[in-house]
Amino acid sequence: MPFKSLSLVGLVLVSSVSLTTHAAEDWSKIEQAAKGQTVYFNAWGGGEAINQYIDWAAEQAKQRYAITVKHVKITDAAEVVKRIQTEQQAGRTSDGSVDLIWVNGENFSALKREQLLYGPWAEQLPNWVNVDTTKPVQQDFSESTDGLEAPWGTAQLTFIADRSKLPTPPDSAAALLVFAKQNPGRVSYPKPPSFHGTTFLKQLLLELNPEASVLGKPVEAEAFAKLTQPLWAYLDELHSVAWQQGKSFPASDAEMHQKLADGELLISLSFNPNEAASLIASKRLPETAYSFGFKKGTIGNVHFLAIPFNAKAKEAAQVFANFLLSPEAQAHKADLKTWGDPSVLLASKLPNQALNPSVLPTDVPTLAEPHASWVEALEKEWIKRYGS
Amino acid sequence: MDSGLSCVAWLGVLLILGLPLLGLVPIFGAGLQASAWQLLWADPQVMPALKLTLFSASLSTILALLLACALVFLFYPAKTWQRLQQQAPIFLAIPHAAFAIGLVFLLAPSGWLVRVVSPVFAWTAPPTGLITTQDPYALSLSLALLLKETWFLLWVLTGLINQQWLMKQSLVAQTLGYTRWQAGWQILFPQLLKPLAWPLLAVFAYGLSVVDMSLILGPSTPPTLAVLAWQWFADPDPSQQLKAQSLALLLIGLLVLGASCAYSLYKLLHTLLARPKGRRKRAYGTFIFKPLVKYLVTLPFWLSLSLLVLWSLADGWFFPQILPANLGLNAWQKAELETLLLTLFIASCSILISLPLALIWLEWGNKHQAYLYLPLIIPALPFTAAQYQIALLLNLDGSLLAVIWSHLAWVLPYMLLVLSGAYQSLDARYLLTAKTLGYKTWQACLYIKWPLLLRPILAACAVGFAVSVAQYLPTLFVGGGRIETISTEAVSLSSGGNRSTLAIQAVLQTLLPLLGFILASGLSRWYARRHPGLN
Numbered sequence: 005m006p007f008k009s010l011s012l013v014g015l016v017l018v019s020s021v022s023l024t025t026h027a028a029e030d031w032s033k034i035e036q037a038a039k040g041q042t043v044y045f046n047a048w049g050g051g052e053a054i055n056q057y058i059d060w061a062a063e064q065a066k067q068r069y070a071i072t073v074k075h076v077k078i079t080d081a082a083e084v085v086k087r088i089q090t091e092q093q094a095g096r097t098s099d100g101s102v103d104l105i106w107v108n109g110e111n112f113s114a115l116k117r118e119q120l121l122y123g124p125w126a127e128q129l130p131n132w133v134n135v136d137t138t139k140p141v142q143q144d145f146s147e148s149t150d151g152l153e154a155p156w157g158t159a160q161l162t163f164i165a166d167r168s169k170l171p172t173p174p175d176s177a178a179a180l181l182v183f184a185k186q187n188p189g190r191v192s193y194p195k196p197p198s199f200h201g202t203t204f205l206k207q208l209l210l211e212l213n214p215e216a217s218v219l220g221k222p223v224e225a226e227a228f229a230k231l232t233q234p235l236w237a238y239l240d241e242l243h244s245v246a247w248q249q250g251k252s253f254p255a256s257d258a259e260m261h262q263k264l265a266d267g268e269l270l271i272s273l274s275f276n277p278n279e280a281a282s283l284i285a286s287k288r289l290p291e292t293a294y295s296f297g298f299k300k301g302t303i304g305n306v307h308f309l310a311i312p313f314n315a316k317a318k319e320a321a322q323v324f325a326n327f328l329l330s331p332e333a334q335a336h337k338a339d340l341k342t343w344g345d346p347s348v349l350l351a352s353k354l355p356n357q358a359l360n361p362s363v364l365p366t367d368v369p370t371l372a373e374p375h376a377s378w379v380e381a382l383e384k385e386w387i388k389r390y391g392s
Numbered sequence: 393m394d395s396g397l398s399c400v401a402w403l404g405v406l407l408i409l410g411l412p413l414l415g416l417v418p419i420f421g422a423g424l425q426a427s428a429w430q431l432l433w434a435d436p437q438v439m440p441a442l443k444l445t446l447f448s449a450s451l452s453t454i455l456a457l458l459l460a461c462a463l464v465f466l467f468y469p470a471k472t473w474q475r476l477q478q479q480a481p482i483f484l485a486i487p488h489a490a491f492a493i494g495l496v497f498l499l500a501p502s503g504w505l506v507r508v509v510s511p512v513f514a515w516t517a518p519p520t521g522l523i524t525t526q527d528p529y530a531l532s533l534s535l536a537l538l539l540k541e542t543w544f545l546l547w548v549l550t551g552l553i554n555q556q557w558l559m560k561q562s563l564v565a566q567t568l569g570y571t572r573w574q575a576g577w578q579i580l581f582p583q584l585l586k587p588l589a590w591p592l593l594a595v596f597a598y599g600l601s602v603v604d605m606s607l608i609l610g611p612s613t614p615p616t617l618a619v620l621a622w623q624w625f626a627d628p629d630p631s632q633q634l635k636a637q638s639l640a641l642l643l644i645g646l647l648v649l650g651a652s653c654a655y656s657l658y659k660l661l662h663t664l665l666a667r668p669k670g671r672r673k674r675a676y677g678t679f680i681f682k683p684l685v686k687y688l689v690t691l692p693f694w695l696s697l698s699l700l701v702l703w704s705l706a707d708g709w710f711f712p713q714i715l716p717a718n719l720g721l722n723a724w725q726k727a728e729l730e731t732l733l734l735t736l737f738i739a740s741c742s743i744l745i746s747l748p749l750a751l752i753w754l755e756w757g758n759k760h761q762a763y764l765y766l767p768l769i770i771p772a773l774p775f776t777a778a779q780y781q782i783a784l785l786l787n788l789d790g791s792l793l794a795v796i797w798s799h800l801a802w803v804l805p806y807m808l809l810v811l812s813g814a815y816q817s818l819d820a821r822y823l824l825t826a827k828t829l830g831y832k833t834w835q836a837c838l839y840i841k842w843p844l845l846l847r848p849i850l851a852a853c854a855v856g857f858a859v860s861v862a863q864y865l866p867t868l869f870v871g872g873g874r875i876e877t878i879s880t881e882a883v884s885l886s887s888g889g890n891r892s893t894l895a896i897q898a899v900l901q902t903l904l905p906l907l908g909f910i911l912a913s914g915l916s917r918w919y920a921r922r923h924p925g926l927n
Contacts, residue, residue, distance in 0.1 A: 006838035044872075044873055044874070046873060048884075048887065049885060049887070049888075050884060050886070050887035050888030050889070051888045052885070052888070052890070052893065064696050074873075074874075076868075076873030076874075077876075077880065077881065077884035077885070078868065078873070078884055079886075079887040080626060080885050080887070082626040082627065082628060083865075083868065083869075086625075086773070086777060087457060087777075087780065087869060087872075088625065089925065090777050090781050090784070090869075091784060093781060094780075094781045094785055095784075095785075096784050101789060101790060101872030101873055101874070102873070110629070111628060112630075113628070114628030116905055126580065188520065189520030189521075190520070195612050195613070197623075247520075247525070248523055251528050251613060252523075252526050252527075252528065252611055252612050252613060253612050253613065255607055255612065257889075258888060258889020258890075259889060262889060262891060265520065265710055265711075266500070266502035266710070266711050267502055267517045267518050267710070267711035267712075268500075268501060268502045268518050273487030286890065286892075287707050287708035287892075288708075288890060288891075288892075289708075290708075290710055297701075300412060313916055332645075344617070372627045375427055380629070387435075387436065387437060388436050390612060390613060391436060391613055391614055392436050392437045392439075392440040392441070392614040
């Protein structure tokens with residue numbers, strides 16, 4: 005009973021806040037206020053193609069909306085979360101250093117949990133009508149976005165190989181294990197709890213447990229023990245024939261790509277279906293590189309843009325996010341020659357793109373992420389079994 | 393005057409280090425809870441990681457000390473020594489991470505050495521049985537630390553051995569029939585240990601707390617403690633944060649433990665060496681030993697550097713090609729001049745503030761200075777967060793002033809580190825004589841003592857400059873992302889893992905400190921020529 009009344013109070017509070025602030029706000033007012041503001045956009049700076057795309061978008065924002073966008077290049081969104089937390093602890097409730105942040109997953113849930121986000125604002129954007137809501141754009145790793153972040157692009161687990169060394173790729177987890185046994189020392193995956201490593205574990209878990217319904221619910225000890233049993237059995241077999249006998253793992257997807265280029269590994273993985281194409285373009289992989297998925301599908305999700313509670317240029321941040329959601333900006337982003345990040349908009353809003361042989365075939369189904377609570381449990385058990 | 397200067401020293405140190413340390417008190421308070429320690433020990437990675445970390449940090453520190461001293465005893469002051477001196481600035485200026493990347497490309501199973509021999513063995517793919525980098529015993533990490541820190545110690549040693557009394561002793565020993573090698577180990581080594589104590593502690597601390605090198609060269613199951621702390625501090629999960637806080641305390645504990653062990657060893661060594669037997673030993677095998685040592689400390693650097701430069705120009709480079717298929721300059725065309733100038737400005741301001749403060753501290757401050765070195769061992773993330781909190785409270789976040797201030801927390805300790813050995817071993821009679829002739833202490837320092845110490849002072853400036861240039865986290869945090877230096881640019885671009893980009897950023901990050909080191913050694917040689925008999 006006390007729980008219910010509390011949550012009821014919470015609901016009333018949330019709705020009254022959103023009514024008073026957002027009903028009154030109208031988009032042209034926001035655009036007016038945004039003029040002349042500077043948006044400090046904190047986004048991962050490790051991809052040159054991405055950096056160039058952000059430069060392009062910043063230029064457009066300057067010309068169209070008189071907004072200055074500064075790309076703050078960071079290595080990890082967790083650093084920014086820490087910075088916003090520090091600002092809150094120091095009582096900096098306005099004029100924060102971050103106006104817009106590129107985020108998803110546990111960093112979003114941490115920001116949301118600690119109420120460090122401004123909003124809801126995302127679903128009031130004029131370009132929200134273009135968004136394909138059949139994609140998981142309102143769920144970030146099973147955490148409801150509540151309009152606190154706007155979708156920016158989609159991602160799907162994609163495997164990459166070199167056709168000259170691997171003409172027919174394994175099309176399931178079982179086939180991957182057979183392949184690894186035939187080619188000892190040539191298969192690995194990024195070490196969990198790195199993002200890509202954990203995603204690979206989730207992929208195996210989903211595939212080894214066809215009854216996926218339990219995976220969509222919060223994790224329980226009994227179900228965890230039962231469902232992960234085949235996963236550990238699989239990994240025990242895989243590690244015995246893996247790169248460095250499974251005693252060491254690459255740190256990231258980038259290291260996987262490098263090892264694929266160096267010939268130490270035969271399969272790499274990415275979360276961007278177009279990654280292989282851009283790696284070929286930057287000469288980091290040979291032209292014979294290509295993408296593949298598993299027959300029953302691979303895990304996919306969405307990445308987002310959020311505004312911190314203490315952002316200085318909240319209006320300009322929304323205007324810029326709205327521009328990034330426009331069909332023009334999304335199409336430019338999806339273009340393999342610029343970045344190649346798949347759009348979150350309805351297909352009908354976008355121009356048709358020519359198919360490139362190096363990208364993930366479109367017939368690979370997208371599997372939904374398991375409930376977020378499985379991540380930590382998986383990572384913990386993995387570390388316990390293989391971490392030392 | 394004296395008490396005024398003492399106040400200045402204390403005030404400066406409090407402003408630079410005291411404030412952020414104060415901000416750390418609640419963090420470490422949480423780390424002291426029993427539940428945090430239980431969480432930490434329950435983690436299966438901690439014990440093996442602890443062994444690995446202690447092993448690689450102590451091994452590399454001890455071997456770097458022996459190697460640096462061996463270089464002095466073998467080559468000083470012959471021609472080879474001068475040649476080593478000329479190369480030192482380059483090796484000192486290469487950032488640790490850049491050197492690690494170069495080494496990986498040299499030594500990895502798909503690396504350049506394997507590529508060179510692969511035609512002999514008819515390898516069409518990298519051999520799978522060979523584990524040369526990221527090995528489970530952290531040997532490759534230890535090797536990289538050893539090589540890099542040898543040059544740091546050698547740089548400090550250069551400031552020390554130019555002091556006349558040391559070489560006079562060596563000369564006396566040689567006239568009595570001892571070889572230079574034996575005289576070195578029996579007479580110079582025990583005396584050098586004392587002024588080397590703080591630099592050695594810094595080397596050990598660096599080995600304990602290094603993150604970037606461990607990620608590149610170290611093992612991953614488990615990684616070293618510093619990598620675990622870094623991962624946990626960045627984790628939004630509060631229980632991981634708690635573990636990270638205890639782990640930071642554990643690292644400080646390990647440093648104290650290491651320092652006490654080293655002190656006991658030092659005492660033991662002094663008792664053992666107190667009564668030498670007086671036997672003259674011939675030096676055997678130096679004709680093999682000399683070139684071996686010489687190439688061990690130079691060749692890996694030159695190869696790594698050349699490979700980095702090649703990578704920065706490579707337009708596609710796959711196994712088993714020994715050289716890139718195509719070369720191009722496209723990756724180079726994106727480098728920016730503005731960030732370079734800003735970096736130069738921040739680094740110059742940092743040493744301009746740190747140098748006077750360091751000198752005043754050494755003369756009028758406290759002689760027991762262990763806590764000054766805390767920033768070198770505390771994981772950078774919580775320390776930087778504490779700095780940011782203060783900048784926010786003072787409304788100085790995002791300003792150049794605050795960024796310079798945040799750099800001082802690392803620049804000042806490193807400059808003190810390089811200076812204090814030479815400072816304290818300077819003959820006290822100079823100052824005494826000056827004072828009996830009527831100088832006040834500050835006058836004696838300004839006109840007599842500090843000019844005599846010009847060489848170590850310049851060496852300290854070069855190190856301080858390099859330290860400032862390399863700062864990533866404080867620049868990003870305290871600058872609020874507003875201030876871009878070559879390090880923020882390099883580190884964020886490097887996270888994409890593109891080897892060409894990495895190589896360019898590494899070369900750029902090497903160039904600026906290199907200028908500092910070359911300037912420092914050029915100036916000190918020029919000054920020494922005009923002032924013979926200088927320390």
